[in-house]
Amino acid sequence: MKIGLDILGGDYAPKSTILGAIAAQKELSEDQRIVLFGNEQETKQLIAEAGGDPALFDYVHAPDTIGMGEHPTKAITQKPNSSITKGFEALKNKEIDSFASAGNTGAMLVGSMFSVKTIPGVMRPAIAAIVPKLKSGTGLLLDVGANADCKPEMLNQFAILGSLFSEYVYGVSNPKVGLLNIGEEEEKGNLLTTSTYPILKQNTKINFVGNAEGRDLFSDCADVYVCDGYTGNVVLKLAETFYAVTLKKGFKDDFFDRFNYERYGGSPILGVNAPVLIGHGISTPEAIKNMVLLSKDMVESGIIDKIKSAFN
Incomplete structure (x- = not known):
C-alpha cells in the first residue's frame, strides 16, 4: 500500500x-x-x-x-x-x-x-465531516462545503455515499440516514428539503429515518446527516467553535474534547x-x-x- x-x-x-x-x-x-x-x-x-x-x-x-x-x-x-x-x-x-x-x-x-x-453516476462529489455523538461513537455530516447549492437528487446521492462510508470504514451496521431540516414533519423545510424527503423515503439503498433538526446532530437520531454544502459548512464551523470555547473557558469534558479536529485528521472527498x-x-x-x-x-x-x- x-x-x-x-x-x-x-x-x-x-x-x-x-x-x-x-x-x-x-x-x-x-x-x-x-x-x-x-x-x-x-x-x-x-x-x-x-x-x-x-x-x-x-x-x-x-x-x-x-x-x-x-x-x-x-x-x-x-x-x-x-x-x-x-x-x-x-x-x-x-x-x-x-x-x-x-x-x-x-x-x-x-x-x-x-x-x-x-x-x-455520481453527480457531484461531497466532503464529509465527522460529528461526535453524545453517548458514544461518531456520526457523519455531508456535504460540508463542496457544493453550496444542491439539487434533491444530489442529496439523495450524498445519503448513499455517507451510508457506505459509515458502514465500511466506521463499521456501522445499517446506518440510519437523517435529512437535516428545521422540523421533524415531512412537509417542513424549504424547497430543497421538501423535494428531497420523498426521494430519500423511496431509496431502498439507505435506511432513511426522516428529518433531523440541528438539536439531533449529536444524538443517536441518525448515523449520517445530509444537507447542502452551504448549510453543512455553517454547521461544521459552529461545531468546531464548541471545542475552542471550552479551551478558552478552561472547561474540561470528554464529549467536547471529541470536537477536536485532530482526532479525525481529515475529511474525505466521497x-x-x-x-x-x-x-x-x-x-x-x-x-x-x-x-x-x-x-x-x-x-x-x-x-x-x-x-x-x-x-x-
Whole structure:
C-alpha cells in the first residue's frame, strides 16, 4: 500500500506534516509506505533532524506550493511541479493508493475531479465531516462545503455515499440516514428539503429515518446527516467553535474534547475514483498522523469499489 501525503500543505508545513508522517509511519505495517510529496532533499533532511529515518519513506520531488489564497483551477494547471498537482498525477497513474493534504481545499477538489475524476453516476462529489455523538461513537455530516447549492437528487446521492462510508470504514451496521431540516414533519423545510424527503423515503439503498433538526446532530437520531454544502459548512464551523470555547473557558469534558479536529485528521472527498482526504489548514502533527491512518483505513475498506458498485 502506498499512502500519498502532501508535505507542503498546511499553515505549519513542512514541520507539522513531517512530524505527523513520522508518527503515522510507526503505526503502519512493513508493506504500507508513506509517499511524501515536496522538496525531496529538504524533506529527507528535516526527517533526519526530527529523529526519523528517511529510508522508511518514499519520495516524489515537488518543490512548488499552491498557496491557500490561490485560484484552485489556475494553480493546478499553472503549477505542474506543485505538491498537490504531483500528488494527483501519481494517484491518477495508480503509483499511490490514496492522497491527503492539509493545503488548498479548492485545489484538492479541482485536482480530484480533473485527475481521478468523479465515479460514473455520481453527480457531484461531497466532503464529509465527522460529528461526535453524545453517548458514544461518531456520526457523519455531508456535504460540508463542496457544493453550496444542491439539487434533491444530489442529496439523495450524498445519503448513499455517507451510508457506505459509515458502514465500511466506521463499521456501522445499517446506518440510519437523517435529512437535516428545521422540523421533524415531512412537509417542513424549504424547497430543497421538501423535494428531497420523498426521494430519500423511496431509496431502498439507505435506511432513511426522516428529518433531523440541528438539536439531533449529536444524538443517536441518525448515523449520517445530509444537507447542502452551504448549510453543512455553517454547521461544521459552529461545531468546531464548541471545542475552542471550552479551551478558552478552561472547561474540561470528554464529549467536547471529541470536537477536536485532530482526532479525525481529515475529511474525505466521497464520490471520486480514489481515496482523497482534505486536512484542516491548521493541522498539527497529531492531525496529520490521523489523516494518514484514515487514508489507510479507506484503502483497506475497499470503499471506492463499494461506491462504484452502488452507482452501477
